[in-house]
Amino acid sequence: MEALAFTFVYITISLLLFSSSSSLSSTAQSTNDTDTLLRFLSQTDPHGNLLTNWTTVDACSGQWLGVRCTGDRVTSLYLPFLDLRGPIDSLSKLDQIRLLDLHGNRLNGTILPITTLSNLKLLYLSGNDFSGEIPDDIGVLKRLRRLDISDNNLRGPISKGVLNLTRLLTLRLQNNLLSGVLPDLSVALPGLRDLNVSNNEFYGKVPEGLQRRFGDGSFAGNAKLCGSSPLQVCSFTADAKPISLPETPIINREKGHDHVSRKGLSFGAIVAIVVGNSVVLLVITSFVVAFYCGRYSRDGDSNSKSKASNNGKKVHASNGGGGERDGTTATDDRSKLVFFDRRKQFELDDLLRASAEMLGKGSLGTVYKAVLEDGCMVAVKRLKDANPCARKEFEQYMDVIGKLRHPNIVRFRAYYYAKEEKLLVYDYLPNGSLHSLLHGSRGPGRIPLDWTTRISLVLGAARGLARIHEEYKASKLPHGNVKSSNVLLDKNGxxxxxxxxxxxxxxxxxxxxxxxxxxxxxxxxxxxxxxxADVYSFGVLLLEVLTGRAPSQYPNSPTRLRGEEEEQAVDLPKWVRSVVRDEWTAEVFDPELLRYKNIEEELVAMLHVGLACVVQQAEKRPTMFEVAKMIEELRVEQSPLGEDLDESRNSLSPSLATTEDYSLVSH
Incomplete structure (x- = not known):
């Protein structure tokens, strides 16, 4: 009996010790994750101005911005658009993380640290300053479903490690400096649904299955890629770089001897060649004489002309038509396309030869879709009413606005200035505008614009506008033309x-x-x-999204304005205020939205955000950063993140981390 009692006590003590050991181990792991994030904080936000609530002793306390845990381990880190700067080396110890979203910051270094995060499922690092190559070790991330490392400075080929990510659904590599031959990803990654490698430096032939499966837009902007139409026809081996052959006579190889092919040359042909060569020589001699006579007859005028600087942004074209600046005649460097980065430059002649399609006319000019010979598509805006602007001021201003890069701002690629012509070149976005989605084809047969898509689009627009305001806070530079027709949708919605x-x-x-x-x-x-004023315009845009009414589309019933003798239709914000004041709030919302269940609270909350933006007193309006935060906190769209993903997902909904179901991160 005593032996049995002793055995029972021994087992009980052992269980208690094991439980205590497990608890200590778990606490240690939690502490380790907290220490890891604190090191990340010290590297990317040393002054604590951005992650202000990362102050408690436990990262899993539920109070840290962007941090989600399962139990006491960090499984999700969501910190987009916070202007974080520095490397991500310290995050390599978060071995239980499933979601890592750091897009839209200014993080740098390499992406090698993420190769230790073996449980990672969703990785969004777009819109940063990462450099180096895609590491081969990325292949160890066997659970990875979405990989977005676009809009960085990554170089080199698509690594072999990427081909080992057999469960990958999304691969976005666009707007980098990647090169090499494209592997047949359709074979290596059978589940891949979303691929974009545009605007890189890939060369060779696009595998037919890959082009057929993902379309030409996924490969645009790679001048040396070839394939089926509309890509350029391949005239070189797919496994090698295209080679420009020198213009020399054809060389035949017969019996080990080299000789020029002369087959079929008659006496008359030989005479014609001799005469032709003599004429050409005479013409060249005349030009040389004229050149030197003209050169020495000038009184040094060429020395007074300013020499254009070659800063790597200007692409020379054969077209002239410059105009004047500061009272001097235009130099040879005038009237060129001026680019804002090194990627995918082309000459003005290429643009003029491109097939063009008018997309529409706006308040600032006419927009065309141009398809270059290499298949690259760009949008070209032809400005109107900007002729009085002097060249110097125009160029200085273009340099200011052209340097801004953000995933929610259309990329401004280049501009062209001439006295009577001003062209702006942008990335082409294929899915139209928010205005067309809201108001196009109203009536029977229309596919309603659902609430999930609407909130995703206004959130993206708010983030883009907030970045503009933040970047130019000191100069207070506004957008100046915020409206639904200026909210465009890219390939991914x-x-x-x-x-x-x-x-x-x-x-x-x-x-x-x-x-x-x-x-x-x-x-x-x-x-x-x-x-x-931008904030006010954005508030009107929010009310437009909620009501389904364009700002110029007022209700038919007139309202008498205080202090005025005649009746006139009120504007959209005034109409919304009057309905809300009379407690007819449900009458405000677009009937298309009322068919959806369980979104009433979100609609009312978004309505309050819109009304806060359109208050009469400018100083009482929130900042765009605050507006974006309010929308972001209002709702996180619920979409699958686990092993089985929803096949019927709306094609216009962006596959950003904000659209993922955080409740499944722990699976």
Whole structure:
């Protein structure tokens, strides 16, 4: 009996010790994850201005911004668009993390540290400053489903490790400096649904199955890629770089001897060749004489002309037509396309030869879709009413707005200036505008724009606008033309703000008039553009999304304005306020939205955000950073993240981490 009692006590003590050991181990792991994140904080936000609530002793306390845990281990880190700077080396110890979303920051270094995160399923690092190559060790991330490392400075080929990610659904590599021959990813990654390798330096033949499966847009902007139409026809071996053959006579190899082929040359042909060569020699001699005579007859005029600087951004074209600046005649370097980065440059002649399709006319000019000979598609805006702007001021201003890069801002690639012609070149976004989605084809047979897509699009637009305001906080540079037709959708349905800063090229009086229903009240008097006026315009856009009414589409019933004798239709914000004031809130919302269940609270919350943006007093409006935060916190779209993903997912919904189901991260 005593032996039995002793055995029972022994087992009990052992269980207690094991439980205590497990608890200590678990606490240690939690502490380790907290220490890891604190090291990351010290490297990327040393002044603590961005992650201000990372102050408690436990990262899994539920209070840390962007941190989610399962039990006491960090399984999700979501910190987009926070302007974090520095390397991510310290994150290599988060071995239980499933979701890592750091897109839209200014992080740098290599992406090698992520290769130790063996449980990673979703990785979003786009829009940063990462460099180096894609490491082969990335192949150990066997659970990875989505990989987005676009819009960085990555070089080298697609590594062999990527081919080992057999469960990959999304692979986005666009807007880097990657090179080499494209492997047949359709074979290596059978489950791949979303591929984009555009705007890199790949060469060789695109595998037929790959091009057929993902379309030409996935490969655009790689000048040396070839394949089926509309890509250039392959005239070289797929496994080697294209080679420019020298213009020399054809060499035949017969019996070990080299000789020029002369088959079929008659006496008359030989005489014609001799005469032709003599004429050509005479013409060349005349040009040489004329050149030297003209050169020495000038009185040194060429020395007074300014020499254009070659800073790596200008692409020379044969077209002239420059114009004047500062009273001097245009030099040979005038009237060229000026690019803002080294990637995918082309000459003005290439643009002029491109097939063009008019996409529409706006308040600032006409927009065309241009397809270059290599298959690259760009959008070209032909400005109007900007002719009075002097060249020097125009170029300086283009340099200011052209340097901004953000996933929710349409990429401004290049511009062209001539006295009577000004062209702006942007990335082409194929899915139209928010305005067309909201108001196009209203009536029977229309596919409704669902609430999930609407909130995703306004969130993207808010982030893009917030980045503009933050980047130019000191100079208070506004967007100047915020409206639903300037919210465009890229290939993946991500919302991007277009026409940033162009309104400042025009007379402010004309711009204010063109804003129509998006114009802030103070602009009636001041006729000035401002960041606070941008917030008002964005608020009108939110009300437009909620009500389904365009700002110029007012209700039929007139309302008498205080202090005025005649009746006139009220604008959209005033109409919304009147309905809300009379407690008819449900009447405000677009009937298309009322068919969806369990979103009433979200609709009302978004309505409050919109009304906060359109208050009459400019100083009482929130900043765009605050607006973006309010929308982001309002709702996180629920979509699958586990092993079985929803096949019927809306094609316009961006596959960003904000659209993922965090409740499944722990699976």
């Amino acid at each position: 991500v919302a991007c703000i277009s026409d940033f800063g162009l309104a400042l090229l025009l007379n402010p009086i004309h711009v204010a008039a063109r804003l129509g229903g998006y114009r802030a009240p103070e602009q009636m008097e001041t006729k000035r553009l401002s960041q606070k």
